[in-house]
Each structure stands twice: as structure tokens, then as C-alpha cells.
Amino acid sequence: MHQQVVLAKGMVLMAIIVNQNTKVIVQGITGKQGSFHTRQMLAYGTKVVAGVAPGKGGITYEGVPVYDTVQAVLENHQVDATVIFIQAAIAKDAVMEALEAGIGIVVVITEHIPIHDELEFISYARRKGAILIGPNTFGIISSGKCQIGIPPNQFFIPGPVGLVSRSGTLAYEIAKKLAAAGFGQSTAVGMGGDCVKGLTFVEILKLFEADPETRAVVLIGEIGGDAEEEASVYIKEMTKSVVAYIAGKSAPPEKQMGHAGAIIRGGRGTYQGKVKALSKAGALVAEMPSEVPEIISKLLA
Amino acid sequence: MRIFEYMGKELFNRFGLPVPKGKVVSCADEAALAAAEIGPVVIKAQILSGKRGKSGGIRFANTPAEAKSIALELLGANIRGYLVEKLLVEEKLAVDQEFYLAVTIDEGAKSPVIIASNQGGIDIEEVPENRILKVHTDVELGMYPFIARNIVRRLGLDLGSQHGKELVKAILATYQVFQEKDAVLVEINPLVFSGEKVFAADAKVIIDPDARFRQKDIPYVEGQTETEKLAQDLGISYVELKGDIAVMANGAGIAMSTLDILLHYGGTPANFLDVVGGTDTETIARALEILLAKKPKVIFINIFGGSTRCDDVARAYAKVKKKGSGIQVPVVIRLVGTNQDEGWRILQECGIKAYTDMEEAAAKAVELAVHAPAGSSS
Structure with a gap:
């Protein structure tokens, strides 16, 4: 579609x-x-x-x-x-x-x-x-071409990395680190921080898989919901590499940390569960935001 | 926002879903009076937690004297970490059959879902998957009696029977509560058949906090600490934790990540605080004061300005520093993004240098917390 x-x-x-x-x-x-x-x-x-x-x-x-x-x-x-x-x-x-x-x-x-x-x-x-x-998204930015939303302009430069994130500021953080390491982004999409979303990880990953400008994808998730687990099913089929970072490793269960989506419920949506699903699907999971550009430079070297 | 069982039952009653006859009481004498009026009763502690039965929060009394002594025991008690302030004294029903019924939102399917089972009365997690019915509804189509009839039929009931008809009505009423009260969960476990009639014997209702502006008749239920309430009034998101490094960040994702990184370096965060996008100087200053009041060893401010502007954050810091007793604990500020240059200039005037890298800044915050003089933390 x-x-x-x-x-x-x-x-x-x-x-x-x-x-x-x-x-x-x-x-x-x-x-x-x-x-x-x-x-x-x-x-x-x-x-x-x-x-x-x-x-x-x-x-x-x-x-x-x-x-x-x-x-x-x-x-x-x-x-x-x-x-x-x-x-x-x-x-x-x-x-x-x-x-x-x-x-x-x-x-x-x-x-x-x-x-x-x-x-x-x-x-x-x-x-x-x-x-x-969205809703509750920073928007979408195709670097050097078009920015729709609220991301700070200066960290988004053209390049080979597709980026999709549930969180806005974490996406900026990682875009900045990527840019500093010399890797720009083809497009960065904010999926939004609410429980329900329009475009989902899978739909966005499919578009990156088909986009000739994108050589690798960074997926930024967080605890709560099962968007990352769902994404894992598709990541298995992808030819392009996916690097993931998940926020909320230290969050106490049953506490809501801001995003409506970030609630851990009944054992679903835990940090460990998401990392396991993503790793099994072949995604490379970064422990810290600073590891993302390190992994990307090895992949695209 | 979860509401108390008795509030949920008031809603059910208003939408035509029968509930057992009952009274909400806050002292033992009232409990005795209620029991004298109703007969044999069940006495239920009103706390915002499940598993009340297993923790002694649901008790039975045959006489007013028994009701009084149980009420004396329960009121003021602490059950599952909650103080019991109110009891629901309710008619003890003769239960013929128990069902599970809930309406909630399936995030993946992006639609409401009705969940029903004829194995009610126990935790739904313990019911085998093949005995749980899940029916998604189309928000554009809405709810119709035929949808409820199909559920009742699939639960194995005769649609021509009194029970079948009552259950159809109960499902429609439950959905109506979900829809009209902006609920994210309406759960009844159990929904019981008692004689010819159906009753909601329990009520777990969670209202979408973002819809409170149009649900003014629903009382505000507190499940938070004083500081968490203060933060909520400011429109910021705050959760208390047990460590000694107070944290302010913008965006839930980066705020969670900040806690993860502090722990990675061996520090312990005192809280989660997300100032949320587009916040002004005044709000950030008040958020900073909230953190100061908790007397942490170190404050770590981690801002990546998108709609939050760096100059607003720097001005907030300058403002709090100049006010009253100022800022007595070390503050580590990482500040990049929108209006960064102006923010840095303001901080420089205050004699503080901002960091650009969040890991480096987090490591510094941990180092300061570890070397903080004894007694500087509460």
C-alpha cells in the first residue's frame, strides 16, 4: 500500500x-x-x-x-x-x-x-x-530533503542508515551519535509513544528494506507493548541488517515511565523478552546508545 | 487511572448492569448498620490492587456484630502495600455460575477487544487459552446486540433462556461503560448468575488519564506519592525510585535510557522525570525544585532539545540558582539540540559547563555521587 x-x-x-x-x-x-x-x-x-x-x-x-x-x-x-x-x-x-x-x-x-x-x-x-x-511522534525526516514534525534539524544529514524509533529524544540522541561517526540517515521515522500507533515497526521496516538508499536500519524501542516482538518476526526475513537499542532495562515492573506504551504487563513487553526476540531474529542489540554507531561502522565498513 | 471497585460498580449501575446490593463504609459502626440492613454480607477492602481475596481483604459476615469486628480489623490495615480506608459491604450472593468478562484495547490489532470466558472467578491467566473468547470490534461499526448474541452463543448458552438474555444485556452495558467513560479496561471477574439474574460481583475499571477533561464526573483516585502528584499537576511525568542521583530528562525514552546508563556506570537513580516536550522555563524550574526537595547527592539533567529548548532549560537552572538557598548539590548538565548555543551561554554565566555526550555526563554524575560527603543525602 x-x-x-x-x-x-x-x-x-x-x-x-x-x-x-x-x-x-x-x-x-x-x-x-x-x-x-x-x-x-x-x-x-x-x-x-x-x-x-x-x-x-x-x-x-x-x-x-x-x-x-x-x-x-x-x-x-x-x-x-x-x-x-x-x-x-x-x-x-x-x-x-x-x-x-x-x-x-x-x-x-x-x-x-x-x-x-x-x-x-x-x-x-x-x-x-x-x-x-504517530500520534505522539517527533514526525519523519528524510535527511537533506524534507522534515515534517519537531526533530532538531542539525543532527539529520543524508546517509545510508534508516532509523525508526518509539521515542523522539532517543532518536535524536542516536542520530547525533551516528552523524558524529560519519553516518547520516536516509529517513528517520518516529513511530510514536502511545499504546496505539498508525504506522508500525513492520510497515516501516518493509519500506526501508525496499529503499535503495538505506543500507542498514536502526530500531529504537522501549519496554512495554509487543511492537519489538512483532518486528522481530519480519526482521528474520530482511536482507538488510538491523541494529536495535531498547530503553528501560532498569525500569521497575508495573511502573509507568511516561509513555503510555511503556508499561510492562503480565510479563509481556519486558526488556529481556524483547532483546531475546530481536537477537533470535538476527538483529544486533546494542547495550548502550553509544554502541549503535560502533556496530553500524563495522556493518557498513 | 484505576478507580475503586465501588466507583466502578456505581458506573455499572448507571449503565444498567446489575450489581449486588451494597454500601460503602469508612467506620465499623457503619459496617454493622449495613449488615443489619442487608443480611449475610461480603466485606471487601477498597484498595487499588487485585488478589484481595488471597491477602485477607475479602471476608464474609453473617451478623452485624461479625461485620463490625471484621471492619475494625480491616480499616486502617495495610493490604498489599495499600492502606484500607473504605470497605464495600455487599449482599452475599448465592452463586450458580461464574463468568469472566472484559473489554479492553488490543494494541497490536488497534481495536477494542471483548474477552469472555465461562470459567470466571479465577485469575484469567490461569484459564486455558482455548476457554477464552476474544472478539475484536470495529470502532467505526461500533457495538451491536448481534455481537453480544454471538458471544453468548459461543459461551454455550441458550439465547432463548433468561440467562442468555441477561448476559447479552450485561455485555452491551459493559461495552457502553468502556466506550462512554473512556476506559482502557473494564473487567468483571466474576460476572455471576444468581437465580434468574446476572450480577457484576467485581469491578476493575481503568480510565484513560488523557480523557479526564471530558470525564469530570469520575472522581480522581490517588495512587501516587505526594511528589508524583505535584509533578502531575505540572504536566510532567515523575516516578519515585530509591537511589541518590536525581534525574531530569526530556522524553520518556531518553529518560529511561538515562536511568539504564546511570546503573551501567554503577550509580543509582533517585527518580524518573520526563519534562515532556515543549515545556517552558517556569515548569522546568519547578521540576528542578521538586528534585532538590528530595535532597539527592547529585542532580543529573539530560536534555536533548527538540521541542524542549536548551535556552529554556538553562534559564530555569539560572532562576533556581539565584532563588532562596540556591542549589547546594552538584549538578551535571548535558544540553544539546534546539537553541543549544544560547543555552550554553546562559549556563556559562552561571559558572557551569554543559556536556554534549550523555554517557560521559552520566559517568561524571555517578563519580560525584560516589564521592559525595556522607550525610548530604536524606
């Missing part, structure tokens, strides 16, 4: 999901987060074509034309992707608006969205054949 989305536009599969031609809108462009990160995205070279802020249509913000609704944007612009900077209580409305209008890539930055709302828009996205990234 996702490959078709990319191929239908006649693009070469270099980096995944977004590239230098991706036209992006920002829902919630006039808010504190929305405006700050619109500036950052523009600075990175992302083609931000419009913003949405109900009641503020007609103004120009950060040099970008603002419209009242997504539909109004689509009457005037071609759009490939949207990024949602709308507060949690009303985020569902904004996500549904984008999906209903037919936008194919929806990046949901907002955290603390009620899980019942998330179930509804994830289900609707699936029906509309849209790629939904």
Missing part, C-alpha cells in the same frame, strides 16, 4: 514516505508549537505550502498562506502531507478533517490524545488508505 503511494507519483524510492518534492501543510500553524516548528521545517528546506487555522484564513504566517480549513487549502494547492499541531482535546477533529479531504500522509505530533479518539482516526486512516504517523 505504502509503496504504491510513493510509486504512483513517479518518484524513485530514495528515502521513504517523504522526499524533496513532498508538499506539506501545517494544521495549527499559528500556535506556539506550530509556528516555531514551521520555521524549523522551512529552514530545513521542507516545502510547506500552506497552514490551517480556523478563523485566521487569509493571513500569511511565517511567509506561508493560512486558510480556515483543509478543504480551502486544497482548492488552491496540491498537498501530499499534513502535520498536526492541535491540542489533544480537539486533535481528532483535525486528523479526521485531513483524512476526509484525502491527504495521503498525516503526521500527528500531539501527545495526550484520548486513546478512544486515536482508535477512531487510526481506523479511518486505514479505510482511506492513508499513512498515519
Whole structure:
């Protein structure tokens, strides 16, 4: 499904999901987060074509034309992707608006969205054949081409490593260490920190497996849920190497450490279980974040 | 957010799911009065924990005097680490059959799932897999009576019987509680047949904390320490641990990783603290004060600025340092990312140099904690 989305536009599969031609809108462009990160995205070279802020249509913000609704944007612009900077209580409305209008890539930055709302828009996205990234994600960045979300620009340079992470700041941490070791990233995707997610590890790994720019993949997981265990099943089939790092080795059981997804329940989702599943599937598991670039340099030397 | 059994049962009652006749009491005399009114009763300690039966938290009384003496024993007792402040005094049902019924969210399937078994009354983990029914629902389709009828049929009940009809209604009501109250779990174990009727004999309900803004009628249930509550009011995520290095990080993943790395170097974290993205100077300053109040040997701040900005973090440090008694414990700050240069400049003015590498900074924090003078920790 996702490959078709990319191929239908006649693009070469270099980096995944977004590239230098991706036209992006920002829902919630006039808010504190929305405006700050619109500036950052523009600075990175992302083609931000419009913003949405109900009641503020007609103004120009950060040099970008603002419209009242997504539909109004689509009457005037071609759009490939949207990024949602709308507060949690009303985020569902904004996500549904984008999906209903037919936008194919929806990046949901907002955290603390009620899980019942998330179930509804994830289900609707699936029906509309849209790629939904998040919620509670840092977004997606195809290095040197397009950044949609909130990652700090300076650590993402073009290169051969695909990166997918449940955690934002850990992804930045490891991207920075990789960059310092001379390894840039083809694309870095934030899967999101909530219990339920749009795009999953497996779907993202499949895209990296097919992307000629990506030579190896770094998977950053954490305790709780069974996303890493599920990913392991696919990693077994991959031709490209996967290096994994899992946070939460020292977390006491039954304590929730921030992410809604990071709860250890009934023995499932433990650090040991995840490391075992990943290792058995052939992934190389790093004990510390600093080991990730070391392993990558051995693999890609 | 888990709520007490009696609160769950109040919800069930409101949604038309029968519960045993009962009263919530907080003193022994009230327990005796309730027993006098109801007859033979079961007395259940209201704590946010399972396995109450095995730990003496569920008791039976035939007379008001017995109820009183059991209540005296239970109230104020500590069961499984929880202080018993309230009891639910409930009609003792004649149980003919026990079921397990739950609605929760299957993260992998990204949909709600109804879980049912005709082997209720014991831990569901102990029921063999082939005796547990799992039915996923489609959130766009929603819940329908036919879905409940299929479950009842597959549990082996006659849909024309009174029991069958009652069970269909119970499943629909349970789903409605899950849906309308933003629950992430509604679990009834056991759901019992007593005579012709069905009753929810227990209630384990967990409400999505992110939906509290639209579930205002559900009382706030505390299961946290004072500091954890303070942090929650600030919108930051905090969990108390037992070590002596206080930790502040941004992002749950990096915060967990920070704890892992401290342990790797032989240190012990005093807490988990995630300031969460986009936090301002004021909030970070208050978070820092929370850490100071715990009197750690060392404070380790590990910030990789994305939506959290380095200059905000540095300003928070400067602000707390200038205020009142200032900062008396060593602080190791690792600060990179958004607005890094400005953050470093502010820290330099405070006479502190930031680290760029988190492992190096963590090692330094551990070293300082190990060499801290005795008595500087609480």
C-alpha cells in the first residue's frame, strides 16, 4: 500500500514516505508549537505550502498562506502531507478533517490524545488508505530533503542508515551519535509513544528494506507493548541488517515511565523478552546508545 | 487511572448492569448498620490492587456484630502495600455460575477487544487459552446486540433462556461503560448468575488519564506519592525510585535510557522525570525544585532539545540558582539540540559547563555521587 503511494507519483524510492518534492501543510500553524516548528521545517528546506487555522484564513504566517480549513487549502494547492499541531482535546477533529479531504500522509505530533479518539482516526486512516504517523511522534525526516514534525534539524544529514524509533529524544540522541561517526540517515521515522500507533515497526521496516538508499536500519524501542516482538518476526526475513537499542532495562515492573506504551504487563513487553526476540531474529542489540554507531561502522565498513 | 471497585460498580449501575446490593463504609459502626440492613454480607477492602481475596481483604459476615469486628480489623490495615480506608459491604450472593468478562484495547490489532470466558472467578491467566473468547470490534461499526448474541452463543448458552438474555444485556452495558467513560479496561471477574439474574460481583475499571477533561464526573483516585502528584499537576511525568542521583530528562525514552546508563556506570537513580516536550522555563524550574526537595547527592539533567529548548532549560537552572538557598548539590548538565548555543551561554554565566555526550555526563554524575560527603543525602 505504502509503496504504491510513493510509486504512483513517479518518484524513485530514495528515502521513504517523504522526499524533496513532498508538499506539506501545517494544521495549527499559528500556535506556539506550530509556528516555531514551521520555521524549523522551512529552514530545513521542507516545502510547506500552506497552514490551517480556523478563523485566521487569509493571513500569511511565517511567509506561508493560512486558510480556515483543509478543504480551502486544497482548492488552491496540491498537498501530499499534513502535520498536526492541535491540542489533544480537539486533535481528532483535525486528523479526521485531513483524512476526509484525502491527504495521503498525516503526521500527528500531539501527545495526550484520548486513546478512544486515536482508535477512531487510526481506523479511518486505514479505510482511506492513508499513512498515519504517530500520534505522539517527533514526525519523519528524510535527511537533506524534507522534515515534517519537531526533530532538531542539525543532527539529520543524508546517509545510508534508516532509523525508526518509539521515542523522539532517543532518536535524536542516536542520530547525533551516528552523524558524529560519519553516518547520516536516509529517513528517520518516529513511530510514536502511545499504546496505539498508525504506522508500525513492520510497515516501516518493509519500506526501508525496499529503499535503495538505506543500507542498514536502526530500531529504537522501549519496554512495554509487543511492537519489538512483532518486528522481530519480519526482521528474520530482511536482507538488510538491523541494529536495535531498547530503553528501560532498569525500569521497575508495573511502573509507568511516561509513555503510555511503556508499561510492562503480565510479563509481556519486558526488556529481556524483547532483546531475546530481536537477537533470535538476527538483529544486533546494542547495550548502550553509544554502541549503535560502533556496530553500524563495522556493518557498513 | 484505576478507580475503586465501588466507583466502578456505581458506573455499572448507571449503565444498567446489575450489581449486588451494597454500601460503602469508612467506620465499623457503619459496617454493622449495613449488615443489619442487608443480611449475610461480603466485606471487601477498597484498595487499588487485585488478589484481595488471597491477602485477607475479602471476608464474609453473617451478623452485624461479625461485620463490625471484621471492619475494625480491616480499616486502617495495610493490604498489599495499600492502606484500607473504605470497605464495600455487599449482599452475599448465592452463586450458580461464574463468568469472566472484559473489554479492553488490543494494541497490536488497534481495536477494542471483548474477552469472555465461562470459567470466571479465577485469575484469567490461569484459564486455558482455548476457554477464552476474544472478539475484536470495529470502532467505526461500533457495538451491536448481534455481537453480544454471538458471544453468548459461543459461551454455550441458550439465547432463548433468561440467562442468555441477561448476559447479552450485561455485555452491551459493559461495552457502553468502556466506550462512554473512556476506559482502557473494564473487567468483571466474576460476572455471576444468581437465580434468574446476572450480577457484576467485581469491578476493575481503568480510565484513560488523557480523557479526564471530558470525564469530570469520575472522581480522581490517588495512587501516587505526594511528589508524583505535584509533578502531575505540572504536566510532567515523575516516578519515585530509591537511589541518590536525581534525574531530569526530556522524553520518556531518553529518560529511561538515562536511568539504564546511570546503573551501567554503577550509580543509582533517585527518580524518573520526563519534562515532556515543549515545556517552558517556569515548569522546568519547578521540576528542578521538586528534585532538590528530595535532597539527592547529585542532580543529573539530560536534555536533548527538540521541542524542549536548551535556552529554556538553562534559564530555569539560572532562576533556581539565584532563588532562596540556591542549589547546594552538584549538578551535571548535558544540553544539546534546539537553541543549544544560547543555552550554553546562559549556563556559562552561571559558572557551569554543559556536556554534549550523555554517557560521559552520566559517568561524571555517578563519580560525584560516589564521592559525595556522607550525610548530604536524606
